[in-house]
Amino acid sequence: MLRIVRVFIVMFVVLIGNLSYIQVIKGDSYTNNPLNPRIANKENSTLRGDILDRNNKKIAYSQKEENKVKRVYPYSMLFANSAGYVGKNIGSAGVEQTENSSLSGVNMLLHQLGPLEQLFAAEKGNTVKLTLDENIQKAAWDAMGNKRGAVVILNTKTGAVLAMVSRPAFDPNGVEENWQALRTDPQSPLLNRAAQGLYPPGSAIKPMIADAALEQGVINTTEKINCGPYYDLGNGQKIYEADKAVYGNINLEEGIIHSSNVMFAGLAVQMGDKGLENAFKRFGFYDELKTDFTQQNAHLSDFAKLSRGETAQVGIGQADLLISPLRMAMLASAFGNQGKMMKPYMVDEILSPGGTTLQKNSPAVFKEVTTQDRANTINSYMENEVLKGTGRNAAVKGITIAGKTGTAENSFGADHAWFIGTAQVKDEKISFAIILENSGFGGAEAAPVIKYVINTMLRED
16 A cells, blocks of 8 residues: 555656646747647637737737637738738747737736636737837838848847848738648748748858958958959869959958959868858857747858868858848848847837736847957948949948848859848948849849838938
């Protein structure tokens, strides 16, 4: 009998331990899981909270129609991939998923009481106020036209996400009815290209390579390199300048302005595998980015296994590098913020149904990636690229813009067009990354997108 009692005591302790683990430690995870049916069923008694932009414009809200709750997205496709969707049979995505517990009105302390939670539950979920700005979001959406790709715009000083656009998108008002077609669409409208899409960065990576070359003493600011028309790798392999241009003896600044492939291929070879790996580590590409929205980490080369030719390709953003537009916007922000890369965030605050602030997010430094002096130097080079180099199509009179174009080779079709950088627009400094899939030259296609966005911001009252 004593042995049996001991066995039952052990089993009881295990049971209590498991329940505690599920309810307390894993509670948030299960609550925010898009497949959790309890949260979906809860909306029959609790109206889901609103999602607002930073100017309190409603991005999503719920209303009751004939004893049924309907989720409404007044901006249709505009915020589809960032705000996301929610459906009884399809789960949720975007902010609807990551902030599910707040929006659904789940109080984790009460939630642990099980059925007793219903005695204390609120009639409406909490309001989630985002850092997104509807005016900036729409300007980026319109500027992209019908091209596939993404735009990310951050506040350089805080890391707040001001715009996150992905095209093609979908209408979240009808996502459940059209789920099968959307899920199998070869254009992948459900993918948030801005934070989860991975692309070769092309020449947009060159500011980081320049910083690494300076940091490692491979080049200085006055040294000149003979550039054009190609970098000879030996064995008949060559890396050409765009249009086989010949720039002659140029320094690092001129290499950025002209986006010289010869210069940056050579710098990468001189730095070697260890130098390149250290550069990507220093700029946070190996670090996991934990933020309040879903994003995809970069895919980096195994630098130690690269051939000389592949190492040279890394210097111009090719080889097998794959990086999201979000991370490229963060890269640009570091040069515009004196070497400090801020952690991006999209949720500004959580408000109770009565308007009381329950949670307020604060800016945080993700990494200090370079020195203030080098950041200012590289940023000045990027400013001159917009003034007199490949980024001229982004120039806006009276606005200081620093940028870097990129044209990334794509093994599945035409080249991708990139443009990254920073700009001071009125009292707000922004960082941005634009990619237009299969669109060609970054200076011609991607740079005008940010010009349109900045002009829109300047026209705002």
